[in-house]
Amino acid sequence: xxxxxxxxxxxxxxxxxxxxxxxxxxxxxxxxxxxxxxxxxxxxxxxxxxxxxxxxxxxxxxxxxxxxxxxxxxxxxxxxxxxxxxxxxxxxxxxxxxxxxxxxxxxxxxxxxxxxxxxxxxxxxxxxxxxxxxxxxxxxxxxxxxxxxxxxxxxxxxxxxxxxxxxxxxxxxxxxxxxxxxxxxxxxxxxxxxxxxxxxxxxxxxxxxxxxxxxxxxxxxxxxxxxxxxxxxxxxxxxxxxxxxxxxxxxxxxxxxxxxxxxxxxxxxxxxxxxxxxxxxxxxxxxxxxxxxxxxxxxxxxxxxxxxxxxxxxx
Amino acid sequence: xxxxxxxxxxxxxxxxxxxxxxxxxxxxxxxxxxxxxxxxxxxxxxxxxxxxxxxxxxxxxxxxxxxxxxxxxxxxxxxxxxxxxxxxxxxxxxxxxxxxxxxxxxxxxxxxxxxxxxxxxxxxxxxxxxxxxxxxxxxxxxxxxxxxxxxxxxxxxxxxxxxxxxxxxxxxxxxxxxxxxxxxxxxxxxxxxxxxxxxxxxxxxxxxxxxxxxxxxxxxxxxxxxxxxxxxxxxxxxxxxxxxxxxxxxxxxxxxxxxxxxxxxxxxxxxxxxxxxxxxxxxxxxxxxxxxxxxxxxxxxxxxxxxxxxxxxxxxxxxxx
Numbered sequence: 001x002x003x004x005x006x007x008x009x010x011x012x013x014x015x016x017x018x019x020x021x022x023x024x025x026x027x028x029x030x031x032x033x034x035x036x037x038x039x040x041x042x043x044x045x046x047x048x049x050x051x052x053x054x055x056x057x058x059x060x061x062x063x064x065x066x067x068x069x070x071x072x073x074x075x076x077x078x079x080x081x082x083x084x085x086x087x088x089x090x091x092x093x094x095x096x097x098x099x100x101x102x103x104x105x106x107x108x109x110x111x112x113x114x115x116x117x118x119x120x121x122x123x124x125x126x127x128x129x130x131x132x133x134x135x136x137x138x139x140x141x142x143x144x145x146x147x148x149x150x151x152x153x154x155x156x157x158x159x160x161x162x163x164x165x166x167x168x169x170x171x172x173x174x175x176x177x178x179x180x181x182x183x184x185x186x187x188x189x190x191x192x193x194x195x196x197x198x199x200x201x202x203x204x205x206x207x208x209x210x211x212x213x214x215x216x217x218x219x220x221x222x223x224x225x226x227x228x229x230x231x232x233x234x235x236x237x238x239x240x241x242x243x244x245x246x247x248x249x250x251x252x253x254x255x256x257x258x259x260x261x262x263x264x265x266x267x268x269x270x271x272x273x274x275x276x277x278x279x280x281x282x283x284x285x286x287x288x289x290x291x292x293x294x295x296x297x298x299x300x301x302x303x304x305x306x307x308x309x310x311x312x313x314x315x
Numbered sequence: 316x317x318x319x320x321x322x323x324x325x326x327x328x329x330x331x332x333x334x335x336x337x338x339x340x341x342x343x344x345x346x347x348x349x350x351x352x353x354x355x356x357x358x359x360x361x362x363x364x365x366x367x368x369x370x371x372x373x374x375x376x377x378x379x380x381x382x383x384x385x386x387x388x389x390x391x392x393x394x395x396x397x398x399x400x401x402x403x404x405x406x407x408x409x410x411x412x413x414x415x416x417x418x419x420x421x422x423x424x425x426x427x428x429x430x431x432x433x434x435x436x437x438x439x440x441x442x443x444x445x446x447x448x449x450x451x452x453x454x455x456x457x458x459x460x461x462x463x464x465x466x467x468x469x470x471x472x473x474x475x476x477x478x479x480x481x482x483x484x485x486x487x488x489x490x491x492x493x494x495x496x497x498x499x500x501x502x503x504x505x506x507x508x509x510x511x512x513x514x515x516x517x518x519x520x521x522x523x524x525x526x527x528x529x530x531x532x533x534x535x536x537x538x539x540x541x542x543x544x545x546x547x548x549x550x551x552x553x554x555x556x557x558x559x560x561x562x563x564x565x566x567x568x569x570x571x572x573x574x575x576x577x578x579x580x581x582x583x584x585x586x587x588x589x590x591x592x593x594x595x596x597x598x599x600x601x602x603x604x605x606x607x608x609x610x611x612x613x614x615x616x617x618x619x620x621x622x623x624x625x626x627x628x629x630x631x632x633x634x635x636x
Contacts, residue, residue, distance in 0.1 A: 212406060213414040218371055220426045220477060221399025234416040310461040311415060
């Protein structure tokens with residue numbers, strides 16, 4: 001187990017290194033000169049531009065820039081935002097909880113709706129309830145988030161006036177208000193997750209329910225609830241857990257459009273703004289942070305996988 | 316009182332291509348502590364019969380007739396209540412019949428918790444005792460292992476432990492050793508015999524292996540295309556088979572003590588049950604068939620306990636003539 005964990009962590013380091021090179025390299029391909037953008041009004045002044053370039057090390061060879069950045073990252077320093085004039089690390093730390101809260105709420109909504117619906121539609125296979133659940137799921141997958149977001153704002157904020165249309169209040173300042181500001185975007189993101197999870201849970205459950213061990217469970221005299229909820233579901237969840245972790249990672253990477261519509265100051269908004277402003281340190285920082293989150297999540301997924309799939313534990 | 320009585324059991328499957336009768340007017344009984352074997356080719360209705368007794372047939376199946384367990388009629392509700400308690404079954408595929416996500420011990424203990432209301436710790440202790448009883452070495456350690464860590468024979472022992480945990484009145488063993496290699500086969504069957512003697516459980520042994528039947532059954536029902544061809548005490552059936560199909564089966568069975576190089580085989584194939592032959596279902600393949608065989612033969616008692624459904628029975632007279 002510990003050896004496995006060590007090996008797994010060993011894989012993480014090259015992944016992150018390769019990614020950092022990619023991010024650094026791809027940025028250079030983006031059109032537009034950061035120095036020009038930062039210079040603003042004084043963009044005509046060659047001396048100002050030269051000074052900015054020197055300050056940001058833009059006049060150095062790319063390899064040197066990269067190594068310099070990497071060296072600092074290894075010391076926990078993600079650099080300084082050129083635009084917002086704040087350390088990137090600090091910037092990420094202020095945005096992360098927002099995105100994390102939104103992702104967690106969306107994920108809970110997705111799981112609570114998606115998994116039971118998938119189970120029920122497998123149990124009621126080819127009956128009206130199954131068709132209805134599948135129809136709703138298809139709708140959930142097909143509906144663009146920005147449209148659903150706007151519709152929800154129209155209904156719950158404009159028409160009914162129940163919820164604030166946009167903005168964000170941190171959880172630790174006013175929990176109730178915070179939930180009110182995030183419930184709609186969380187629902188918008190959650191429906192997508194629910195639909196995907198439902199489809200996969202249904203398929204996995206159909207597979208599990210046709211297994212011999214389900215017949216054994218019935219022959220033991222277990223109630224149908226136990227047969228489905230314990231014997232079939234436990235096995236069906238194995239692929240669903242992996243998918244769920246990927247979905248959670250996707251949510252954490254930032255929901256650009258949804259955050260934009262509801263004016264949620266999360267990761268998605270941060271990275272989009274940074275890209276438009278050619279704020280390279282922020283882009284690099286956010287991408288690396290996202291990658292780290294993804295890698296950690298996939299590690300957690302593998303551990304969960306081992307917990308629920310005994311065949312992997314002793315292999 | 317018999318442990319199991321089956322009277323006039325019919326099983327119909329409604330499929331997209333029409334309805335087929337998988338089992339037609341099947342009757343038999345098993346006394347406590349006795350073993351009845353049901354023999355026949357694939358598709359003759361043996362497994363459907365087993366699942367019908369447990370009430371575990373697929374939704375497209377329809378059954379009629381009477382099934383009684385220890386004199387009590389088995390309604391669907393009674394079947395639900397009896398499953399795992401008075402009525403147990405072990406299946407053909409030990410590799411897939413255990414749930415891969417739970418330990419062997421948990422799977423045995425589950426039935427005990429459910430049916431005997433034991434707490435998890437007591438149930439696990441009883442489960443370990445049960446695993447010892449089915450001769451699993453180091454039962455306490457094995458109980459903590461998952462099915463993939465156990466061999467096929469070991470898994471089938473676990474299945475037997477699950478089935479017998481609550482001391483059922485009837486155990487149905489559907490091809491319990493088909494998937495196992497020969498030495499393990501013999502051990503498992505010997506174990507079943509021994510446990511049967513100790514507990515007085517009645518056993519319905521479903522198999523296509525006549526060697527198994529000869530050594531382990533008290534009585535045999537030979538089924539062909541959903542109908543009983545012949546029913547007799549084991550010794551009687553082997554010494555004096557009356558139905559041409561039984562004779563064909565006995566001829567087709569490989570025997571170690573036989574010097575014949577070639578195996579006899581029965582010409583032709585099993586009829587399509589959606590559209591069975593009008594009379595005796597074996598007639599198209601039967602070397603003794605006559606015009607009379609186009610009518611359905613009734614099951615007649617030739618000797619005490621020896622029933623045959625054949626127009627030509629007793630065959631001795633036919634062969635002598």
